[in-house]
Every structure is written in C-alpha cells, then in structure tokens.
Amino acid sequence: MVLETLLLKYSFLVFVLGAISAYLICIRSKAISIVASSVFAIIASTLSLISSIFSLTHQHSYILSYHLGFPIGKLELVIDPLSAFFIFIISLLVIPVSIYSIGYLKAEYLEKNIGLLCALYHLFILSMLLVVLSGNGFQFLIFWELMTLISFAFVIFDIKSTESKNAGFIYLLMTHIGSAFLLLTFLIFAKYTGSFSFVSFNEASNLMPASLKAILFLFILLGFGTKAGIVPLHIWLPEAHPAAPSHISALMSGVMIKTGIYGILRFIFDFLSPFPSWWGIFVLLIGITTAVLGIIFASSEVDIKRILAYSSIENIGVILLSIGASMIFYSFDQKILAAAALVAALFHSLNHALFKGLLFTCAGSIISATHTRNIEKLGGLIKLMPKTAFLFLIGSLAICALPLFNGFISEWLTFQSLLRLYELKSDFIKLLGPITASILGFTGAVCAAVFVKTFAGIFVGMPRTHQVNHAKEVSPSMSLGSSLLGIMCFLIGIFPFLLFPLLNTAASFTIGLENINIQSAGNVNNNFVSISPLIIFVIILLSFFFIYIFSKIYGSKLPVRKEETWSCGIAPKAEFEHTPTGFSQPLGVIFSELHTPESFYHNYIYLPIVNGLINLSHKMRPLQSGVLQIYLLYIFLALIFCLVWIKL
Amino acid sequence: MNHDTLKHLTLLLIHLGLLLLLSPFIHIYIKKIKATLQGRIGPPVLQGYYDLAKYFHKETVVSNQTSWLFSITPFIVFSTTITAGLLIPTFSSKEFIVPLGGVILFIYLFSLGRFFMTAAACEPGSSFCSMASSREIMFATLIEPVILLPLFIFVCLYGTNNIFEIVNQLSNKGITLYTPTYVLSLIAIFIASLAEMCRVPFDNPETHYELTMIHEGMLLEYSGKQLGIMFLSSWLKQLIIISLIANLLFPWYTTPDFTLASISLLGVIYLLKVLVVSTLIAFIETTVAKVRLFRVRDILMASFIMSIIALVISVYKGKGLGI
Structure with missing residues (x-):
C-alpha cells in the first residue's frame, strides 16, 4: 500500500474514532470531551495534510475502492492532484480551527450538547474530505448531502432562536435546489456513459452533443454555484454562516463553499472539456458580478459575521474571475496561460480559507467576550483585547489584498491573468480583460472601506455601550488558533514561492499539461510577471526603521505627552464619533444604484x-x-x- | 560586490535622495505658482523645509484614547510611500537591481498606507477625523478603478507590468507616441491622480474647514514629529505621482550613462519635467473650483469612460471602424 493512501485511510479512521469518543467521553466530562475531540481532529487532519502534500509532490493519481456493504456499496475514491489540493486546504484550516475550538467551546457552549457538537464536527470534516475525494457520482451526492445536512445541524444548533430556524430553512431549501440540479447532471452523464463512475465521465464529453453540454454547464453552475454562493444564488449564505458557532462558520466560509469551486473545476475541466469560449466569458461575468455585489452588500452591514459572510461571496467572485480567465485561455488553446490563471484561482481558494478562518475565529473571540455581533455596540476593544485586535488587523489587511499578506499575491496573480486576456485574438475578450481587472481593483478598494469600517468600529475609539467594558482577552488556546492562521497569512504573503510547486502540480494536472513550472514558462517570451514580495518587505522594514530612528535622533527630545482629545470644550463622548453606519454612509450614497437590498x-x-x-x-x-x-x-x-x- | 550592483545602488540612492529632498519644494512650488496667478506673493520657496524642521522640533501630543496603531501609522505611511517611490522612474528609467513589482503593487502600496491612515484617524474619537477618514475611504473606491484602467491599458499595449519598462518602450517610439489611446489614457490618469493627491477639484489641501477637508482632516489629531512625517509622506506621494505622469508624458532622456555629467544633466531634465506638470496642476487649481462631495463620482466616472474609449480605440485600431 502506498504511503499517502495509507495516511489518508488512517486519517479517516481517526476522524470516525474522534466522533465516537467525543460523544462517549462527553457523558462523563464535557471539558475532557472538548480537548479529546480537538486532539483527534488535529491528528487526523495532520495525517491528511501530509498525505495531500505527498500526493502533490509525487503527482500520483490513485483510484481506491473499498467494499463497504449495503447502503454505500463499493466506495470509490480518486486521489489526484486536484482533489489532493483541496484536501490540503481543508486540512490546513482544520488544524488551527480545532485548537481554537478548545477555548471557544469551553467559553460558549459548555451548557449545550457538547458531545453532539464535537461528533458532528468530525463527521462534517470527514464528509468534506470525502466529497472532494469521491470518484463516483452516486457517492458524491451522498457525501454532498451529508455535508449539507451536518452543516444544517450546525446552523440550527441554537434551535431556540427563530433567526437560526429561518436561516436553517433557507439554507436547506437553497442547497437542495442546488443538489437537484446536480442529480440531474449526474443522471444525464450516467445515461451517456452507462455508469456513475467519474472515470467513465471522462469520456462523456465526446459522446454528448454540444447543446446538451451547454445545458449541463448551466446545471453545474447552478448546482455548485448555490453552494459556492454566487449572486443571485447567495441568499442562504449571509443567513446561515452567522447562525452557526464561530469555529464552524470559519470552516463553512473557509472550506465548505470551496467544495463548490472544486465541483466546478472537476466537471468543467475534467468531464466537459473541450468547451467554447463563451463558457469562460460567462463564468468571468458571473465572477465580477458576484465580487462587486458581494462586497457592496457587506458595506452596509453592521453584524460582524454577516459582513464576513458577504465578503466570502466577494472572494468566491474573485476565484470565479480567474477560473473564467482560465477557461477562456483553455478554449483558445493557450494551456500555459490557462494553468497560470488556474494557479491564481487555487491560490486564492487557499488564501481565502486562511484569512477568512482568521477573521471568523477573531469574530468568535469578540462575540464571546462581548456577547454581541453588532459592531455599532462595540468600540475601543483594541485596549481590552490587544491580541485579538492585532490578529483581526492582519486578517483585514490580508482580505483587502494589501501587500505583504497572502491575499495580495493571489489577487495579483488574478490581475495578471485578466490582463493577459488582451493577448488573445478576440476583440471582445481584449476589452473584457482590462475592464474586469479594473473592476477587481474597485472591489479591492470597497473591501478596504468595509474592513476599515469593521476594524475601526470594533476596536478603535471609545466603547459605545457598557457591554464592551467588561470584555477580556480570550483564552490562550483561542489566541493560539487565530495566531497560527495569522502567521500563515503573513508567511505566505512573504514566501509565496514555497507553495508554487503544489499549486503548479494541481493546476497543470487540471489543465492536462505535463507538470512544468508555470511561473517561469509564462515568463519566457516576455517579462510580464515579476514581483519580489520578500524584497518589498525588507525595503518597507528598512524605511520604517530609517524614519523611526531619524525621528528619534533629529529634533525635539521631549517625551510624547498624552492629553484628552479636543472636542470644542466638552468632555469627549463616544457619541461624537462616527458609528460604523455613519462611516459607510458616503459609500452607500455613491453606490446607491448598486445597492440592491436583500428583499x-x-x-x-x-x-x-x-x-x-x-x-x-x-x-x-x-x-x-x-x-x-x-x-x-x-x-x-x-x-x-x-x-x-x-x-x- | 560587483561593479554593476554598485552602480545600481548609487542610482537608487540618488533616486531616493531626489524624491525626499524635492518633495517639500514641489509642494511649495505649486503653492507659489498659485499665489502668483492669484496676485499674491506666496510663501518663500524653502517654506516646506522650514515647516518640516518646525514640526520636528515641536513637542508631540497624542490623544489619551489612542493606542499603538495611532503612533505607528506615520511610520507605516512613510515607508509604504517611499517603497512605492522605488517602483517608478525619476531621472533614470533603469531598473534598480531586480524588478520589484509593477503598477498593481504601486497602487496597492498606497492602499496599504491609506488603510492604516484611515483606521488610525478614527482612534482619537474626534468626529472631524472620523468624517475625513470615511470620506477618504469612499474616494479611494472611486479612484482605484479609474487610475488602474488607464495604467492597465499601458500594461496591455506594452506587454509588461513594470513601469520602468513601459517608460523605456514609450521613449523608443519617438514623437509617434502621442496616439489617441495614449492621450486619452494619460488624461484619465491625470484626473484620477489629482484625486489621489488630494487636490482641487476633489479635495483642498489648503484648508482645515470641516466641510471641505478630507486628507487634512485625518491629520487633525497628529502633532509634532508624527505630523511632520505625515506631511512629508503626503508630499512624497504627490511628487511620486507627478513623476509618474511626467515620465509617461515625456518619456525621453531617462537612460543616463554612469557619469556625473550625464546624471546631473538628466536630473535637471527630470526637474524640468516635474515643474511642467506641477505648473499644470497649479493652473488647474486656480481655474477650477472644488466640486461638491458627491459630484466627485461624476468626474471620476467621466475619466473612467475616457479610458474605456482609449481601450476601444486600441483594440479596434485599423479595423474599419473609421478610427
């Protein structure tokens, strides 16, 4: 047996064991159950992480099949670079989130049914792993449903609140509409190939007429797009993600919606290729609409978790942008450029998982300390929760795609892919590339506005309600979990090239290229792409110290004096500041046309x-x-x- | 260290020195030209340097509501601005040592500084600062796409992301460089740059009135050295953007030999280019009034549409559309 499949098998085993033992231990002691569950989850996801890195570095593809008896039958799993990459993302996020969950569950859920929550947590991760590994349409649907139903259980975990119930209902309804389209797709595939196995789906493309393929393409977008949260199928997302416990929101926003992206990639590049160029243009346009509207919705929100949920919609849009660009390149037979665009999409999926995980865990810490999700009621937390404030700042910088952090690198790659659309021989696409790229710049700027508002609303200024005053810094395990994510965001922003081998393997496999170094191959004919994040970091650091030391040496030697803010003769009050709503009001006025309410x-x-x-x-x-x-x-x-x- | 690296480092140091030393002068130069046009005498030419020295010798007072974020922000804004300054050519369009990044990094470094500046401006809890910060961040959402699209047109036409490379390619084209696409894109960049530099008709750098202030408003609670660094950074940003426009407008004479004569000659030529663009800005500032806050969108949208037209022309050139 090869090492990576063995590791994967053990990881599944540990997840199942973790679920059972967490449930059983909980009968005796809730505290031990929480720790045990997290330890199991960390061990299991470390195993799957190592396994995925192995299969990405060795570029192996395996088909495993196990006979499991009646309800499932033969379990077919496919490990190839594409699925291995998504396992990599899932496992990488699960480790810090599990560490975080120790403190979070102790602080928030001790009087609830911990055993069930922990057991479901394991099964949820397992079902996500099985979805991306599934090599058979029928099983894929089973695991897909399992993933949906378990996350539904999380959404309605707080069953007493009507908000959770409504959220759960919308979530269940929307995802089942999506699943219905998927079922239809699989049935049509099975009709042409005579089997539900993904291996046979590969040949389906040659057998189908072009019109049917186009219909299937739309079905796939509807089915997987519902899960991923593309506008206008996104309506469940801002309801469901806030209702779940925060560490689950991190997983749902970070990786669960990425299974939709996985499905789109798997079906379009693997099963339905070759395809005409309008498919790519269509995905590109959906991507840009989703990105713009997602972030505009976020700008008027004051519920911290809803802001994060809407920003997930935006990021899915950004990922779809590069997938669309990749599809266009693919249909023009520019395979290296297609692979480069796909690297951007995969990289952004990974980065979004990390910084959204970071932001959701920080949000969980804030909610746990202040018992409110409304940022209008917060303020001044930077003094009471300095660590969380710092981590939230890192997450905000990363999500706004600002330099030195991981979000910038993947968004930068997305920009490159969009701009290189200009090299194709189609007038419409030539226009499309730079215009969508500049609109992507627009979403980046609105994102900055949203996160300045959120960060300033929560951490800066004076506390707006007394709820804030008794807030304390969260427990060490919560800080540790978030810190790990923050460190990863920063390190990937400075050393992105360390991940390129993994990304290259996954992208070139999906496109159907021999594994080549896409970054350098794209560079051969011109020096379009070049960036040195490490040198930029060093320069910023040097100039920071230069001006710091200069200001210490030169000029006045008086110490910095602290005084009350001048407010025209009256004592400063929290009411003098702009509230988050007031802060984003000019933005709302400027983009009132775009600002369609949920209704x-x-x-x-x-x-x-x-x-x-x-x-x-x-x-x-x-x-x-x-x-x-x-x-x-x-x-x-x-x-x-x-x-x-x-x-x- | 080999000879080439040493040369590059020398050029880099001259580049940095030019940016740092020239920026207060250019700021006052624009003021001076405006004063002359309005029939006033205006400040002495060296006033910028006097001001900086004054700020550095004053005591620094901060609000007791602020945290580390407020105190660290001036340094971060300065370092991101000066780093952005390394991505554009001044007197020389030779690459410094290695390619650092292109137009996207250039714009995003300013955004990084702005993120800190707007977040820190909310810290003292003064309503003026947070209002200015809210307006600044709203402007940014309009400016960024409008400044990126014309820059992207250059990127697409010349097949490179690197601003040095774009300027080199432009200078090779000789006088045929002024095509309709080029002119429209440059006008679009210019309009968006006025907003990015916080100048009339978008913002008035001269006032502290609460109804008009945007960039200045965010600096209200800064004092002493911190204020000095903030001012220096904003003047630096202004010079960097002016240099970019100047070198796109007149891309010639930017490849010096490594001799004192050549470098000083090109330095003077660079200064002249910058003065021409600054004079243009001063003329615009005296003839145009500041627009209402929410009308800013219309001007910037016009500039965006101008760059879309530029793009359309570049795509359909010679294809029978009569362009």
Whole structure:
C-alpha cells in the first residue's frame, strides 16, 4: 500500500474514532470531551495534510475502492492532484480551527450538547474530505448531502432562536435546489456513459452533443454555484454562516463553499472539456458580478459575521474571475496561460480559507467576550483585547489584498491573468480583460472601506455601550488558533514561492499539461510577471526603521505627552464619533444604484418562482379528485403509455 | 560586490535622495505658482523645509484614547510611500537591481498606507477625523478603478507590468507616441491622480474647514514629529505621482550613462519635467473650483469612460471602424 493512501485511510479512521469518543467521553466530562475531540481532529487532519502534500509532490493519481456493504456499496475514491489540493486546504484550516475550538467551546457552549457538537464536527470534516475525494457520482451526492445536512445541524444548533430556524430553512431549501440540479447532471452523464463512475465521465464529453453540454454547464453552475454562493444564488449564505458557532462558520466560509469551486473545476475541466469560449466569458461575468455585489452588500452591514459572510461571496467572485480567465485561455488553446490563471484561482481558494478562518475565529473571540455581533455596540476593544485586535488587523489587511499578506499575491496573480486576456485574438475578450481587472481593483478598494469600517468600529475609539467594558482577552488556546492562521497569512504573503510547486502540480494536472513550472514558462517570451514580495518587505522594514530612528535622533527630545482629545470644550463622548453606519454612509450614497437590498432578490427572483410553482400546483389540483375510479383510470392510462413507450 | 550592483545602488540612492529632498519644494512650488496667478506673493520657496524642521522640533501630543496603531501609522505611511517611490522612474528609467513589482503593487502600496491612515484617524474619537477618514475611504473606491484602467491599458499595449519598462518602450517610439489611446489614457490618469493627491477639484489641501477637508482632516489629531512625517509622506506621494505622469508624458532622456555629467544633466531634465506638470496642476487649481462631495463620482466616472474609449480605440485600431 502506498504511503499517502495509507495516511489518508488512517486519517479517516481517526476522524470516525474522534466522533465516537467525543460523544462517549462527553457523558462523563464535557471539558475532557472538548480537548479529546480537538486532539483527534488535529491528528487526523495532520495525517491528511501530509498525505495531500505527498500526493502533490509525487503527482500520483490513485483510484481506491473499498467494499463497504449495503447502503454505500463499493466506495470509490480518486486521489489526484486536484482533489489532493483541496484536501490540503481543508486540512490546513482544520488544524488551527480545532485548537481554537478548545477555548471557544469551553467559553460558549459548555451548557449545550457538547458531545453532539464535537461528533458532528468530525463527521462534517470527514464528509468534506470525502466529497472532494469521491470518484463516483452516486457517492458524491451522498457525501454532498451529508455535508449539507451536518452543516444544517450546525446552523440550527441554537434551535431556540427563530433567526437560526429561518436561516436553517433557507439554507436547506437553497442547497437542495442546488443538489437537484446536480442529480440531474449526474443522471444525464450516467445515461451517456452507462455508469456513475467519474472515470467513465471522462469520456462523456465526446459522446454528448454540444447543446446538451451547454445545458449541463448551466446545471453545474447552478448546482455548485448555490453552494459556492454566487449572486443571485447567495441568499442562504449571509443567513446561515452567522447562525452557526464561530469555529464552524470559519470552516463553512473557509472550506465548505470551496467544495463548490472544486465541483466546478472537476466537471468543467475534467468531464466537459473541450468547451467554447463563451463558457469562460460567462463564468468571468458571473465572477465580477458576484465580487462587486458581494462586497457592496457587506458595506452596509453592521453584524460582524454577516459582513464576513458577504465578503466570502466577494472572494468566491474573485476565484470565479480567474477560473473564467482560465477557461477562456483553455478554449483558445493557450494551456500555459490557462494553468497560470488556474494557479491564481487555487491560490486564492487557499488564501481565502486562511484569512477568512482568521477573521471568523477573531469574530468568535469578540462575540464571546462581548456577547454581541453588532459592531455599532462595540468600540475601543483594541485596549481590552490587544491580541485579538492585532490578529483581526492582519486578517483585514490580508482580505483587502494589501501587500505583504497572502491575499495580495493571489489577487495579483488574478490581475495578471485578466490582463493577459488582451493577448488573445478576440476583440471582445481584449476589452473584457482590462475592464474586469479594473473592476477587481474597485472591489479591492470597497473591501478596504468595509474592513476599515469593521476594524475601526470594533476596536478603535471609545466603547459605545457598557457591554464592551467588561470584555477580556480570550483564552490562550483561542489566541493560539487565530495566531497560527495569522502567521500563515503573513508567511505566505512573504514566501509565496514555497507553495508554487503544489499549486503548479494541481493546476497543470487540471489543465492536462505535463507538470512544468508555470511561473517561469509564462515568463519566457516576455517579462510580464515579476514581483519580489520578500524584497518589498525588507525595503518597507528598512524605511520604517530609517524614519523611526531619524525621528528619534533629529529634533525635539521631549517625551510624547498624552492629553484628552479636543472636542470644542466638552468632555469627549463616544457619541461624537462616527458609528460604523455613519462611516459607510458616503459609500452607500455613491453606490446607491448598486445597492440592491436583500428583499430585491426575494421579490424579483425567488417570489415569482415560488408563486409560479404555487399557481402550477393550483392548476394541478383538479387532477386530485379523491375519487377512486379516477385514480384507477390514471394507473391504467400510465400503464398503456408505458407499454406504448417501450414498444416505440 | 560587483561593479554593476554598485552602480545600481548609487542610482537608487540618488533616486531616493531626489524624491525626499524635492518633495517639500514641489509642494511649495505649486503653492507659489498659485499665489502668483492669484496676485499674491506666496510663501518663500524653502517654506516646506522650514515647516518640516518646525514640526520636528515641536513637542508631540497624542490623544489619551489612542493606542499603538495611532503612533505607528506615520511610520507605516512613510515607508509604504517611499517603497512605492522605488517602483517608478525619476531621472533614470533603469531598473534598480531586480524588478520589484509593477503598477498593481504601486497602487496597492498606497492602499496599504491609506488603510492604516484611515483606521488610525478614527482612534482619537474626534468626529472631524472620523468624517475625513470615511470620506477618504469612499474616494479611494472611486479612484482605484479609474487610475488602474488607464495604467492597465499601458500594461496591455506594452506587454509588461513594470513601469520602468513601459517608460523605456514609450521613449523608443519617438514623437509617434502621442496616439489617441495614449492621450486619452494619460488624461484619465491625470484626473484620477489629482484625486489621489488630494487636490482641487476633489479635495483642498489648503484648508482645515470641516466641510471641505478630507486628507487634512485625518491629520487633525497628529502633532509634532508624527505630523511632520505625515506631511512629508503626503508630499512624497504627490511628487511620486507627478513623476509618474511626467515620465509617461515625456518619456525621453531617462537612460543616463554612469557619469556625473550625464546624471546631473538628466536630473535637471527630470526637474524640468516635474515643474511642467506641477505648473499644470497649479493652473488647474486656480481655474477650477472644488466640486461638491458627491459630484466627485461624476468626474471620476467621466475619466473612467475616457479610458474605456482609449481601450476601444486600441483594440479596434485599423479595423474599419473609421478610427
């Protein structure tokens, strides 16, 4: 047995063991159960992390099959660089989040059903791993549903609040609409290939007519897009993510929605290629719409977790942008450029998992310390919770794609891919590239506005309510979990090239290239791409110390004096500051046209569909007369119809 | 250390020295030209240096509500600005040692400084500072796409991200460089740059009135050395952007030999280019009034549309659209 498959198997085993033992230990002691659950999760995800790094460095693809008996049948798992990369992302996020969950669960959920929460936590991670590993459409759907249902359980975990119930309902409804499209897709695939196995799906592309492929493409976008949260299918996301416990929100926003991205990549590049260029343009346009609207929605929110949920929508848009660019390059047979764009998409998926994990864990710390999610009620926490403030600042800088942090590198790669669309021989695409790139710059700037508002609202100025005054810095395990994520965000921002071998393998496998160094291959004909994050960091550091030392040596030697802020003769009050809502008001005025409220989607997209369905069922009502003879007639007619159908 | 690296380092040091020394002068120069146009005498030419020395010799007072973020911000703003200054050519368009990054890094370094500046401005809890900060960040969302698109047009046309390389390629084109695409893009960059430099018609760098202030408002609670560094950074940013425009407008005479005569000649030429652009800014400031806050969007959108037209022309050039 090869090492990586063995490691993976053990990791699954540890996850199952972890789930069972957490549940059993909880009967005796809740505190021990929390620690045990986290230790199990850390061991299991370390195993899967090592396994995924092995398979990425060795570029192996395996197909494993186990016979598991009746309900599942033969379990088919495919480990190839694409799925290994998503395992890498999931495992990398699970380790710090598990450390964080020790302190978080102790602080927040001790009187709740801890055993169930911990057991579900393990099963949730396991189901995500199995979704990306699944090598069979039928099992894929089972694991997909399992993942949805477990996360649904998290959303409604706080069952007493009506908010959670509503959120859970919308979540369940939307994801099942998505799943319905996926089921349809798989059935159509199975009809052409005669099997649910992904291996046979590979040949489906040659068998299908182009129009059917286009329909399948739309189904895939609808199915996986619902999970990923593309606008206008995003409505569940800002409801469901805030309702779940914070460490779960980190996983849901960080990696669960990425399984949607995985599905899109797997189906489009693996099963449906080759495809025409309008597919790529379509994905690109969806990406830019999602990115812009996602972040504009976030700008008017005051609920910290909703802001983060909306910003996840934006980041999914950014990822789709580079996927769209990659698809366009692919359809023009520019495979190296397609792989480079895909590297941007995969890299941003990884980076988003890290900084969104960081922000959600910090948000959890803030909520745990102050018991409010409303940033209007906070303020001044930088003095009471200095560590959390610093970590939240790092997360904000990373998510705004500012230099020195990981978000910048992947967004920079996205910019490069979009700009190189100009090299293709199509006028429309030539226009599209630079314009979408500058709109991406716009989303970056709005993102900065949103996170300045959030950071300033929570940490800076004076406390706006008394809730803040008794806030304390969170427990060491919570800080440690967040710190690990913060360190990763920074290190990847300075040393991104360490990850490029893994990204190259995953991207070139998906595109179908021999593994080559995409970064240098893209550089051969011109020096389009060049950036030196480490040198930039050193220069910023040097100039920082230069001006610091200069200001110490030169000029006045008086110490810095602290005085009250001048507020025209009255004592400063928290009411004098801008509230977060006031802070983002000019932005709201400027972009009032873009700023469609949530009710817009309900009223103009979802309500018509729902009303249509209700009308249709009203029209169908006469069929259900309740008279036995009529029903017998139906059965008879159906029988005849079937017989005739078979005869034909 | 080999000879080439030494040469590069020398050029780098001259570049940094020029930026640091020239920036207070250019700031006062624009003021002086404006004063002359308005029939006033204006400040002495060296006033910028006097001001900096004054700020550095004053006592620093900070609000007792502030934390480390407020005190660290001036240094961060300075270091990100000067780093952005390394990404553009001044008197020489030769690359310093290694390629550091291109237009995207250039714009995003300013954003990094702005993030800290706007967040720190909320710290003292003064309503003026937080209002200025909220307006500044709103402007940024408008400026960034508008300044990026014309720069991207240059990137796409010349197939490189590096501003040094763009200027070199432009200078090779001789006088044929002034194509419609080029002119429209440059006008768009210029308009967006006025906003980025916080100048009229977008912001008034001369006032502290609460209704007009944006950039200055954020500095209200700074004093002493911190204020000095903040001012120096904003003057530096202004010079960096002016240099970028100047070198895009007149890309010639930017490849010095490594001799004292050549370097000083090109230094003088660079100074002349910068003075031309600064004079232009002074003229615009005297003839145009500051627009209402929410009308800023319209001007910047016009500039955005101008760059879209530039892009369309570049794509459809010679394809029978009659352009």
